[in-house]
Amino acid sequence: METLKSCLTAIVLAAGIAPAAQGDTDREACEKVKRQIREIEARMRNGYTAAQGIRLEERLRKLKEKRYRLCR
Numbered sequence: 001m002e003t004l005k006s007c008l009t010a011i012v013l014a015a016g017i018a019p020a021a022q023g024d025t026d027r028e029a030c031e032k033v034k035r036q037i038r039e040i041e042a043r044m045r046n047g048y049t050a051a052q053g054i055r056l057e058e059r060l061r062k063l064k065e066k067r068y069r070l071c072r
Helices: 002-045 050-070
Strands: none
């Protein structure tokens, strides 16, 4: 019986900690994506060739989609 209590306590504690840890990971991922978007936008303000512009726009579009998924 004591073992069962210990196991249940461990499960409850682990369940309580996991969402917070996941939230931290999501928050960090969100901030990383936002930083990458700012870097690309800064790069675009400094000028670029047509070929670079195509790549930058595509990367920016993908990052914005990722930001939409992560940063809610």
